[in-house]
C-alpha cells in the first residue's frame with residue numbers, strides 16, 4: 001500500500017526495521033519463541049516490517065498529500081454532517097462542501113454518531129495500557145540492557161495466562177497470577193524506546209487516560225525478571241490509557257454514498273496486537 005502511494009521510501013527513512021519478535025518468559029526472561037522479521041518479511045511479503053513514530057508517519061503522508069496539491073486545514077472541529085450535500089459544519093459555523101466526506105475522527109467520533117443518528121460511546125474493555133519511554137543512553141549503561149538498544153527487536157514478556165486474562169473477565173484476573181504483558185520496542189534510532197505494560201483495569205472511576213502512579217507499575221512487575229525491574233527503576237513518568245472499542249456498525253457509508261468512515265471512528269480495536277494502524281491503512 002505504501003509503495004503504491006509512492007511513500008514507502010520516505011517512510012523507511014524514518015522507520016526502524018526490527019530483526020525479530022522475541023517472546024520472553026516473565027519470571028526469568030528466557031526466550032519462549034522467536035519470529036524472524038528481517039529478512040523474513042522482505043522475502044515473504046515483499047516489504048520489511050517497520051516501526052515508525054506516529055508523528056513521522058503523519059509527516060510523510062501529509063508532505064506527500066501537499067505535493068499533490070491537497071489543502072490541509074487544521075484547528076477545524078467538525079460539529080455537524082450534511083449527508084445530502086455532502087458537507088460539514090465546523091464549530092465556528094463555517095460550512096465546508098465537497099464531493100465526498102471521509103470521516104476519520106477517532107474513537108469518540110461525532111461523525112459516527114451523526115451517521116447512526118444517536119449516541120454511540122466507546123465501550124471500555126477492562127484493560128489498561130501503561131506507556132513509558134526509556135532513554136537509550138541510560139539503557140546502554142547496563143550490560144544486560146545494551147542489546148535492547150544495539151540490536152532492534154520487539155520484545156514481549158508474557159505473564160501466566162496474559163492473553164487469556166486480557167480477553168476474560170475481572171474474576172478470571174483474580175485467580176490466574178500476573179495477568180499482564182510487557183512490550184519493548186524502539187521507534188526512532190537512538191531516541192527514547194517505548195515500553196508498555198498491558199494489565200487488567202481495576203479502576204472504578206472513568207477516565208480515558210491519566211498520569212500513572214509509578215508505584216502502580218512497579219507493583220505490577222515486582223516479580224518479573226531483573227531487566228524489567230531495572231527498567232521500571234528508570235521510569236520518570238508514565239501515562240495510562242483505558243482501552244476501548246466501539247460498537248460494530250452495520251454500515252460505514254451513508255445511503256447517499258457520498259460519506260464514509262475510516263479508522264478508529266468505525267472500527268476501533270484493542271491495540272495489544274499492534275494492529276490499529278495496520279487495519280487503518282490496509283483495509284480502509
Ligand SMILES: Cc1cc2nc3c(=O)[nH]c(=O)nc-3n(C[C@H](O)[C@H](O)[C@H](O)COP(=O)(O)OP(=O)(O)OC[C@H]3O[C@@H](n4cnc5c(N)ncnc54)[C@H](O)[C@@H]3O)c2cc1C
Nearest residue numbers: 076077078104105106129241263264271274275276277278
Ligand atoms: C494506548 C494505545 C496504544 C496504541 N498503540 C498502538 C500501536 O503501537 N500500533 C498501532 O498500530 N496502533 C496502536 N494503537 C491504536 C491506534 O492509536 C489507533 O488505531 C489509531 O490512532 C487510529 O487512527 P485514527 O486516525 O482512526 O484515529 P485517531 O488517531 O484517534 O485520530 C482522530 C483524529 O480526529 C480528530 N478529531 C476528533 N474529533 C474531531 C472533530 N469533531 N472534528 C475534527 N477532528 C476531530 C482528533 O483530534 C484526531 O486528530 C494504540 C492505541 C492506544 C489507546
